[in-house]
Amino acid sequence: DTAVSQTPKYLVTQMGNDKSIKCEQNLGHDTMYWYKQDSKKFLKIMFSYNNKELIINETVPNRFSPKSPDKAHLNLHINSLELGDSAVYFCASSQARDLPTGELFFGEGSRLTVL
């Protein structure tokens, strides 16, 4: 069983469209994250949820809206897609809200290409 799974793995869409990426973890963790990896492989946190509560929101445009229906799921919805949104989006989870006490478990990533 995959610990952190994301769907879809690849997504190609036109500018202006709305798309969603789904993430599920079966590790029983309380905290989940979305990270964005740009074309230069730079990784930056976007959001973090702890037991369905938003705890980190890193100056991400309002077009990005995370939703956590339960602590095992964290979805990312993106409105009005722009060329600059093209990236690989990684979902991750951790047992502890404070990272130093635990490690992040990453999904395999969802590569979004906006044309």
Added chain:
Amino acid sequence: AQSVTQPDIHITVSEGASLELRCNYSYGATPYLFWYVQSPGQGLQLLLKYFSGDTLVQGIKGFEAEFKRSQSSFNLRKPSVHWSDAAEYFCAVAGWGGGKLIFGQGTELSVKP
């Protein structure tokens, strides 16, 4: 502000040779440091982490890293590289209560036969 610098964008080593990947951090208090590896098309996997105590930490796949406070460094080492080690390596720092990792730019490792 917290930051991580990996000075080497790309390193190529011969199989069987030793490896050292550099990482420098900027953080006001005691840092919590991590090394992750990303194989092509995959997510990131934790290699090792430093929280406190012994400054030389052992990780998976034969990797180790040494924390040097005086140099603000946390370099990753492996005595003998295998072809399967070819990947992207990320150093990261977290602060207590911060709840997030700050990643370096990554170092791409190529291994030649």
